[in-house]
Amino acid sequence: MRVLKFGGTSVGSADRMKSVAKLINDGVPKVVVLSAMSGTTNALVEIAKAYHAKDKEKAGELIGHLNMKYEFLLSELFKSVPAAEKGKALIKNHFDYLRSFDTDSFSFNEERLVLAEGELISTSLFHFYLEENKIDSVLIPALEFMRTDENEEPDLNYIEDHLKKMLKGLKEHSVFITQGYICRDSFGAVSNLKRGGSDYTATLIGAALHSDEIQIWTDIDGMHNNDPRIVDKTKPVAELSFDEAAELAYFGAKVLHPTCVNPARLRNVPVRLLNTMMPEAKGTLISNKSSGAEIKAVAAKDSIVAINIVSSRMLMAYGFLRNVFEVFERYKTPIDMISTSEVAVSVTIDNTKNLDAIVKEISAFAVVSVEHNQSIICIVGDFLADKPGCAVQLFEAMRSVPIRMISYGGSKNNISLVVNTEHKKEALKLINKGLFGL
Ligand code: ADP
Ligand code: ASP
């Protein structure tokens, strides 16, 4: 069973939905994972904010605006009156529901119910469209099999058990439509896999079903060598190993959800990134193969905090690093990068929820300083293996940019640098020229 995921832009209009219907109608058994239509989750986030702020009027305005977009979509998507009526009733139900929240009791749980609406609407509309066009398919509710555990991590065993049971009862069908992003938490409440989480849904389903391939269909022809939102000339990377793709996704390549590579790597299911607007383009194949020693791509992650920790007692001392790391562990705060000298250690984090408490605790045994507004620039490839001179090339390219931290050698496919965010764009452009000749 193949898994195909279509992102927000790929289902962002009636025409785009019609193209997706064509793409999936090839007789191959598949699970089709859909995101919300582009712009919808952002709008739902704003609606939830208005409810949190007890501003029912603003929430109503935002809901009305979003509702209009869907009214327009209905008029373009369906040909027959019965299908259009069905779509109209569906939209009315969902928007009545969005309007029904009470500002006084609006909490985190209600917010997650609001955020789930985008994928619930897009999948139902798409299913109606397939029905109208006599393309056999079944809508399988993600809320009945996607689940996270008590650590808010996807529970792959639960997902596998429940999904397989569900599919067993639907043997006469071969196209299954489901919602990306949404799930239930370990208490059974409606939750989600964080922004961009539909990719994660797709790889979890692909892993659960031991698929032959997971396809992520989006608005660009694969993983590019640099961030196309920042740099003018970028090119797609034909092949990446799971490790390389995971590093790029984690360090800011928005085309993939940060941790979505993990389930695919775990069960060794190749992931192909493809472009809905250009289905014939080769895209990027992510698999357990690595294709030669070369620098493949660069990505950047913002909102990084660098913490510098100095101890005179670190000189010739053991146990200092353990004491430092124990504090981060206690506050469940992952460290991304580390660089050490004999008397000091610098670490970076992006989860600043417990920053003050962490600084306070470490200050009991060291001198701590904190720098905000940092970015990690992560250069990915298979370069450490055979190709000498990569570091020289990189630092030559970065000659004019001040570098706050360097991490090299932790993994054979990554060099990471920390720069102040104000230098990020310049750094990405210089790397594009100096390392990729673009
Ligand atoms: P979808 O809605 O299909 O999930 P996203 O907007 O999440 O799509 O991801 C696709 C976008 O990611 C592209 O339009 C592009 O602007 C951005 N992007 C950032 N870095 C990269 C990269 N290295 N390669 C490709 N796209 C990237
Ligand atoms: N709709 C969700 C979002 O916009 C999930 C996704 O598109 O992957 O973040």
Ligand code: MG
């Ligand atoms: Mg995405």
